Amino acid sequence: MKIYTSEEEYINLLEQVLEVTADSRGNPQVVYPLLENNRDKLDDVLEKTLRRWATNRLREAQADVAKSIAGDIVNFSNLIQQFPLGDKASNMEIAITGYEVALTVHTQQAFPEDWATTQNNLGLAYSNRIRGERAQNLEQAIAAYQDALSVYTFEAFPYEWATTQNNLANAYSQRIRGEQAQNLEQAITAYQQSLNVYTFDAFPYEWATTQNNLAIAYSYTIIGEGAQNLEQAITAYQDALKVYTFDAFPQNHAGSLFGLGIAYQNTNDFTLAYNTFKSAIATVESLREEIVSSEESKRKQAEEWNKLYSRMVEVCLELDKITEAIEYVERSKTRYLVEQILIRDRKTIFPADVVTQLERYRDEIATGQDQIQNGKAENPKVLAQRLQQLRQQRNELQNRYLPVGYGFKFDSFQARFDECTAMIEWFILDEKILAFIIKPTGEVTVWQSQPEDLQALIDWVNQYLQNYGQKDQWQNSLGEELKKLASILHIDGILTQIPNHCDKLILIPHRFLHLFPLHALPVNQHSENSRCLVDLFPRGVSYAPSCQILQQVQKRDRPNFQSLFAIQNPTEDLNYTDLEVQVIQSYFNTSNVLKKTAATLTAINNSDLNTYHCAHFSCHGYFNLTNPGKSALILANASVADALPKLNAESYLSLGLGKTYDLEECLTLDKIFGLKLEKCRLVTLSACETGLIDFNNISDEYIGLPSGFLLAGSPSVVSSLWKVNDLSTSFLMIKFYENLFKLDNLEAGNVAIALKQAQTWLRNLTIEELKRFKEEHKPEIKKVLAQLRKGQRKIVKESWKRIKERQPLPFANPYYWAGFTASGR
Numbered sequence: 001m002k003i004y005t006s007e008e009e010y011i012n013l014l015e016q017v018l019e020v021t022a023d024s025r026g027n028p029q030v031v032y033p034l035l036e037n038n039r040d041k042l043d044d045v046l047e048k049t050l051r052r053w054a055t056n057r058l059r060e061a062q063a064d065v066a067k068s069i070a071g072d073i074v075n076f077s078n079l080i081q082q083f084p085l086g087d088k089a090s091n092m093e094i095a096i097t098g099y100e101v102a103l104t105v106h107t108q109q110a111f112p113e114d115w116a117t118t119q120n121n122l123g124l125a126y127s128n129r130i131r132g133e134r135a136q137n138l139e140q141a142i143a144a145y146q147d148a149l150s151v152y153t154f155e156a157f158p159y160e161w162a163t164t165q166n167n168l169a170n171a172y173s174q175r176i177r178g179e180q181a182q183n184l185e186q187a188i189t190a191y192q193q194s195l196n197v198y199t200f201d202a203f204p205y206e207w208a209t210t211q212n213n214l215a216i217a218y219s220y221t222i223i224g225e226g227a228q229n230l231e232q233a234i235t236a237y238q239d240a241l242k243v244y245t246f247d248a249f250p251q252n253h254a255g256s257l258f259g260l261g262i263a264y265q266n267t268n269d270f271t272l273a274y275n276t277f278k279s280a281i282a283t284v285e286s287l288r289e290e291i292v293s294s295e296e297s298k299r300k301q302a303e304e305w306n307k308l309y310s311r312m313v314e315v316c317l318e319l320d321k322i323t324e325a326i327e328y329v330e331r332s333k334t335r336y337l338v339e340q341i342l343i344r345d346r347k348t349i350f351p352a353d354v355v356t357q358l359e360r361y362r363d364e365i366a367t368g369q370d371q372i373q374n375g376k377a378e379n380p381k382v383l384a385q386r387l388q389q390l391r392q393q394r395n396e397l398q399n400r401y402l403p404v405g406y407g408f409k410f411d412s413f414q415a416r417f418d419e420c421t422a423m424i425e426w427f428i429l430d431e432k433i434l435a436f437i438i439k440p441t442g443e444v445t446v447w448q449s450q451p452e453d454l455q456a457l458i459d460w461v462n463q464y465l466q467n468y469g470q471k472d473q474w475q476n477s478l479g480e481e482l483k484k485l486a487s488i489l490h491i492d493g494i495l496t497q498i499p500n501h502c503d504k505l506i507l508i509p510h511r512f513l514h515l516f517p518l519h520a521l522p523v524n525q526h527s528e529n530s531r532c533l534v535d536l537f538p539r540g541v542s543y544a545p546s547c548q549i550l551q552q553v554q555k556r557d558r559p560n561f562q563s564l565f566a567i568q569n570p571t572e573d574l575n576y577t578d579l580e581v582q583v584i585q586s587y588f589n590t591s592n593v594l595k596k597t598a599a600t601l602t603a604i605n606n607s608d609l610n611t612y613h614c615a616h617f618s619c620h621g622y623f624n625l626t627n628p629g630k631s632a633l634i635l636a637n638a639s640v641a642d643a644l645p646k647l648n649a650e651s652y653l654s655l656g657l658g659k660t661y662d663l664e665e666c667l668t669l670d671k672i673f674g675l676k677l678e679k680c681r682l683v684t685l686s687a688c689e690t691g692l693i694d695f696n697n698i699s700d701e702y703i704g705l706p707s708g709f710l711l712a713g714s715p716s717v718v719s720s721l722w723k724v725n726d727l728s729t730s731f732l733m734i735k736f737y738e739n740l741f742k743l744d745n746l747e748a749g750n751v752a753i754a755l756k757q758a759q760t761w762l763r764n765l766t767i768e769e770l771k772r773f774k775e776e777h778k779p780e781i782k783k784v785l786a787q788l789r790k791g792q793r794k795i796v797k798e799s800w801k802r803i804k805e806r807q808p809l810p811f812a813n814p815y816y817w818a819g820f821t822a823s824g825r
Contacts, residue, residue: 010049013038018072026075028082035083042086047094054101067114070105073098074118081125089130096125108151116151119144120164127171135176142171154196162197165190166210173217184221191217200242208243211236212256219263233263246283247372247384254283258308265311270318277312281331284308286391306332310429317434322444326436326547327410329427333510333546333702354397361394408548414438416551420539422498425508425547433457433489437497445497447490456488461512468722475815482814486521491533495523504539504749508546512695514702517721518543519756520818534759540752543823545702549710553824556715558613558681561740564588565612570599570619570636575792575799576730577618579784580686583777584616584737599636601665610678615714617667618733621687621705622653628694628703629670630663633687638665672708682751683709684718686733691719691821706823715825716751721818727799728816731773732762752822759817766808 017034024030035042054073058066077098080091099122106114123144129137145168152160169190175183191214198206215236218229237260244252257280264273284305309332316325350358368387371377417423423438433449464481467474486492498505507518519534519541534541544550564585569577578595585591592612594603599619609615620634632653638661640652653661677683685691685705693704706717718736720729739754765773774781785793803810811817 007045007049010041010046011053013041013046014050014053018069018076021076021079022068022072026079028079031076031079032083035080036085039086042080042083042094043090044093047090047097050094051097051101054098055104058101058105066105067111070102071114074102074106074114074121077102077125078121081121081128092125092129093131096122096129099125108147112151113157116148116157116160116164119148120152120160120167123148123164123167123171127167127174138171138175139177142168142175145171158197159203162194162203162206165194166198166206166213169194169217170213173213173220181222184217185223187217188214188221204243205249208240208249208252211240212244212252212259215240215256215259215263219259219266227267230263230267234260234267237263247380247387250283250286250369254280254305254308257283258305258311261308261315262311265315270315273315274312274319274321277308277315280308281312281328285331307430310427313427313434314429317446317448322436322446323410325446326425326438326444327408329425329434329436330408330410330547333427333508333548350398358394358398361390361397365390365394408551410444410547413547413551414440414444416554418504420502421504421506422502423506423508423547424494424498426510426513428454428510428513435489435494437494439497439499439502447494447497449490453488453490457485460484460488461515464516471723475813478814482517482520483522485516486523489521491521492523495533495536503537504752505533505537505541506550507541507543508550509543514691514693514695514704515721517814517818517821519821520814534756537756538753539749540754540756540822542749542752543821545707545710545823549702550824553710553715556713556825558679558715560679561613561681562589563611563613564591564593564616565607565609565614566591566593566616567599567604567619567633567635568593568595570594570596571634571639572596574618574620574726575788575796576726576784577686578787579777579780580730580733581616581618582780582784583734587737587741588614597636601635601637601667601671604635604667610676610680610713613679614682614684615677615680615709616684616686616733617690618686621685621690621720622655623689623692623704624653625692625694625696630668631692631705632661632663632666632668633685633690633705634661635666638662669703669705669708672705673711675709675712677709677713680712680714682716682718683714684733684736685709685720686718686729688720688723691721691819691823710824717823718751718755718820719823720820722815724819725816727803728762728811729820731765731811732758732817732820734777735761749825751825755820755822759820762811762817764809765811767804767810770803770810 017031020034021031050073054069057069061069077095080098081095083091099118102118103115103122105111106118108115123141126137126141126144145164148164149161149168151157152164154161169187172183172187172190191210194210195207195214197203198210200207215233218233218236221229237256240256241253241260243249244256246253257276261273261276261280264270264276309328312328313325313332316322316328365387368377368383368390372380372383372387377383417438417440419440421440423436425436425438427434427436431451432454435447437445437447460481464474467477467481509516509518519532521533523531523533523536564587566581566585568581581593581595585593592607594600594607617633622632622634624630624632630653634653640660640662651663653663653666655661690705693702693707706719709717735758736754739757740750743750743754785796788796806812
């Protein structure tokens with residue numbers, strides 16, 4: 001039989017890993033570096049190789065050698081099951097294979113204790129398995145735990161028996177098949193059984209973990225009296241917190257507080273719920289600032305705790321703490337982005353000596369917390385008190401210069417509002433939609449939907465996204481769909497709470513509301529004078545990710561607006577882009593325009609982009625819903641042959657119809673995060689889908705190209721919500737810049753005004769007015785047409801013909817004018 005090189009490599013890796021595992025006795029600090037260096041091979045091929053190789057080795061080996069090899073395989077499987085890197089689904093499959101192969105040697109008859117240990121570990125692997133049907137995986141986990149308990153008896157192996165009982169209880173609590181009530185009762189029984197061994201004195205950590213799990217089960221069980229079950233849940237959470245202290249186990253502490261707060265909330269004890277959630281949030285925010293971990297793990301941690309903030313908002317509303325509710329809304333939104341902006345701008349926000357002091361606080365707190373958690377502190381109580389003092393001093397120092405992030409105070413933010421600006425901030429809970437109406441003075445009011453409104457919104461969003469995949473249907477129905485959205489959001493009712501003298505509106509959407517042109521929502525639908533939201537506000541409607549980010553970007557004072565950097569038609573298939581950039585360029589004193597094939601990533605990197613006042617990207621754009629960091633602006637030299645074998649989605653973007661692009665040659669969101677736009681006043685993304693965000697990421701829903709440029713330093717970003725029309729976009733952009741340069745000075749809010757005026761102009765443009773516009777720009781149009789190929793000129797003529805057919809207002813459909821939004825200052 002021929003042995004392929006790749007299989008030889010996998011076999012060598014397996015033998016090396018198993019040797020290191022055996023020598024180190026399964027020490028992860030020794031084995032993990034080896035796995036990390038070879039994580040590209042931790043895949044399905046390794047799993048299949050392991051099964052073949054191990055089966056053959058174990059069959060050929062003598063009994064004592066086979067037992068040793070099987071033990072090493074089990075230890076390796078334990079390690080890879082917990083390995084934090086690589087593809088987790090593949091890692092789990094490798095572990096399951098390892099356990100199953102080991103069980104051919106570790107039989108119940110020959111090695112009962114080893115057999116039981118392996119069965120328990122196999123149960124854990126099936127419980128955490130990603131592939132396969134979840135219900136079946138849990139059934140296999142339960143069967144494995146029950147097998148283990150046939151050897152692990154209370155009398156013979158009390159600790160192992162308790163551990164397996166606890167694992168079995170976890171599986172029953174998650175079980176999909178069978179009656180839920182019965183499953184939870186079996187879980188409760190198993191947890192209680194394990195507490196016969198897991199006592200507070202003998203095994204405090206395991207005791208606390210089991211009490212926490214028992215509390216969760218009591219919270220959801222439907223057998224018995226509901227009030228009594230909740231009381232038992234509360235008692236169990238309180239017991240867990242005796243061990244899960246902030247100083248010793250901060251993450252477990254926050255989790256138990258969260259569960260306890262929910263139990264209080266479900267008993268309608270909102271004051272206790274409020275105090276408990278407040279302590280939990282304080283712990284979570286401390287964790288996010290202090291634990292040294294990867295950015296991915298920080299995001300996951302933020303997502304895990306997102307519901308804690310939602311619960312706190314619910315309780316604040318019950319207690320009529322409206323200002324605190326909006327502060328917790330803010331603290332839950334864009335947390336990752338706020339943190340990154342603070343890091344990016346730290347040295348411009350704080351004096352140098354303050355930066356140094358904040359770094360000292362950070363390092364001392366991290367060191368002390370590590371000593372406490374790992375039992376290295378000589379006097380844990382004294383050290384814990386010291387860390388609390390340091391945290392307070394750090395927060396006071398940071399908030400003195402910048403009350404943003406977790407020090408955000410709404411009153412000070414509202415005080416900076418000008419007297420004619422209002423704001424609507426949405427927040428979507430599990431059962432309803434909230435809209436906070438913020439006025440220049442006076443109390444914040446909050447509109448709350450009915451549960452059926454939230455379901456109507458979810459249904460509307462699903463239909464909208466389905467229609468979006470069918471361009472003609474979506475485009476033709478857009479106006480009617482926006483009417484439905486306005487009705488679902490009760491926009492007319494919300495507007496009655498905004499003072500009549502307010503002539504500027506700021507919108508802060510939440511989650512999937514970021515995807516839609518809320519400024520184009522019809523208002524007064526039942527009136528003869530029905531208009532759009534943007535029509536009601538002469539100074540325009542702008543968007544912001546959050547109050548905190550708006551507060552931050554407003555500090556970026558960039559009065560100069562004389563120099564332009566532009567990307568122009570790098571793929572050479574946008575017929576009106578050349579006209580757009582050519583006219584816009586004429587407004588600036590100096591410009592650097594990278595045209596067509598010259599518009600490469602290398603050219604951008606060599607352009608001193610951070611010295612320009614305006615960056616204008618007129619090109620194709622793409623938003624990647626599954627991996628937002630790979631969203632990109634398409635540049636020259638990025639196109640590759642579509643026939644390349646096995647294109648990696650991490651490195652290539654395939655748009656069909658023979659269009660495939662190398663993301664290494666595009667300006668991706670990941671690259672944008674690394675830019676430093678130190679003098680930029682405005683970034684305009686005149687491309688498709690540049691304003692879309694990762695609405696599935698509930699931990700930080702504003703991750704998209706606009707957030708990238710806000711983080712990079714621009715106070716304002718104009719971007720698009722859909723695949724925009726080339727011709728109407730060029731007209732809109734020309735008018736937008738014309739409006740900007742009619743202003744005496746480019747001040748806060750001017751971008752929104754200029755965009756509103758341009759959108760109103762395009763929306764109301766008649767055929768006769770369009771002819772005059774063409775005449776004004778006749779030289780530029782003639783020059784652009786002369787550069788087009790014959791086929792492109794034909795397309796242009798056809799598009800003009802279709803425009804004339806759309807009488808009397810060819811661009812009245814929201815598709816043509818409503819897709820662009822102004823975010824930031």
